[in-house]
Amino acid sequence: MMGQGRLAAWGMGLAALIALPFVYRDPYHLHILVLILIWSFAYTSWSMMGRFGLVSLGHGGFMGIGAYVTALLWNHLGLSPWIGIPISMAAAGALALIVGYPCFRFRITGHYFVLVTLALSGIVLQVITATRDYTGGSLGYTPNRASGNKLLALQFDDKTTWYLIALAVWLFGIVVWHLVDRSMARYALEAISEDEDAAAAAGVDVTAEKLKITLLSALMTALAGAIYCQYQMFITPDTVSGIAVSLQMVFAAIVGGLFVSLGPTVGAIITILLAETLRIGFGTKAVGWDNLVYGVLLVLFIIFLPKGILGSLLDRLKPQRKVSRAHEQEAVQIARPGA
């Protein structure tokens, strides 16, 4: 249960976050904050299933569907994002079920699951590129500027509005994370991640539980993609879908820490600030250097700080929690096929 003190801390932090854009108006910094909030939401969505050992590298696909379906419906059919976003989320959800059902029903776990989902994000990228007559292919795609009602088109020019929208979406993600954290599903999924057969024997419907969390995670990721598209007003297959985006989600969640609600957010803050600093530091004349340093740092991170920054910090602050968190070492283990 959340203590009075922690609730008060959350409330004060949130009040400060809401008040921020009215006090501090630097557009560049607000832009970075909006990006951090949107990506935090995406990373939180990934860690919804990632924390239970369901390592998906297909979330770039779900995010791409969220962004592209919303934008395509708006440009080609004039459908408002208020309708387009639910449709795009439904599409991502349907894909998650189509790929997830055989995986879970037939016990495709571990390396197999990772590779299947990896291929999924690769294929979504291929489809976006192949349908270049509609999607603009790898050159990117821009939703048409709204001529009439800005609210109906979900297009806003000022950063403050976007900051508040992103904050609300991010908060929604954290709330869902806590709801799952306190639900029966969490215990079922933790049991599954430790031993599928034992969980099934104890009466857990393994396939259904895994499908539910995958569906939830995919729906939220598609929403993140749609919001990102509405904010940036320009998407390319490489920035919202594909293997690179999927890997980026996993890295950020790992860097921040998978097993705490604010872990993915910390991961987003660190990775985006790092990428942005490197981008500015190297300037435009050194394209690619920022990613090179970024990649090397990520590899070093995984070798030397596998529990993530926030996770390692919390472990150090509260050594007594180590006992109850023992399963987490197991949770991230990928079961050896046939073992």
Place this chain on the structure above:
Amino acid sequence: MGMQAFLDIFDIYLLEAVINGILLGGVLALLALGLNLIFGVIDVTWICYAELVMIGMYAMYFMVQYYGVSYFVAAPLTILLVAVLGAALHYLVIAPLLTAPPINQLLATGGVLFVLQSFATVAFGIDFRNLGIRLPVLAFGDMNFSYARLLSFLAALVGMVAVYLFMTRTFTGTAIRAISQDRQIMALMGVDTRRIYLITSAIGGGLAGLAACLLVLQYDVHPFVGLSFGPITFLICVLGGLGNFIGGFIAAFVFAEIISLGGLFSDLEWGYVLAFAFFIVMMFIRPAGLLARRR
């Protein structure tokens, strides 16, 4: 009359696509073999496998096009280079993580994917480059086959036979196969597992290097070229059963046919999409891979 002519042409195209599929399958099988070898022996998936191929393709491009080295001299050098890269990848990234949770090993190779892609962007730029070697087209009846594809197919077969002979006829090969069966016991039998892992990684890299020499004959190289055949290699390995060499071999040809026949009706990308749809259907029918032993 017109209908008959249409059917004739269609059949020829169909046959041509089938044969081109077989030729494509050779290179895909080579890639799947390398990935399966690494997985079977070290129990690690190299997500950056296709990026090693990309580096090999650049090596070929620079040696042949820039320094004027003959193709047949450059090819062994490239294979050696990528083999060294594979061993270095194991030594620097995988070996420190051997006792870590497998997901960390997987993600570390994902980080290497980032590193290799951005390294290529920094060092070589994002332009598409090709070898500039235009091999003749073989006309066979009314069908046309690229000589490059035929050569690739044959070289891929030779490469696979060489690996097979190495694995069955040499002591090291036998030790590699033994380790894939039981990781713990082999150390007690006096086999240096670290050495075997390094050799396996070098062979896996060498296969990626060979694939690079062959792919560079048919495709332009750019920093993101790995993305166009990486995912399909992963699907092949899963469908064939990870670590199952024969399953991977068969699956490679099945996928190559789907891509080739799918490409007959539309773009190559749609061939990939068809292959993925086929893969999902196959998961319902044979969930543990094409040749899985039932537990």
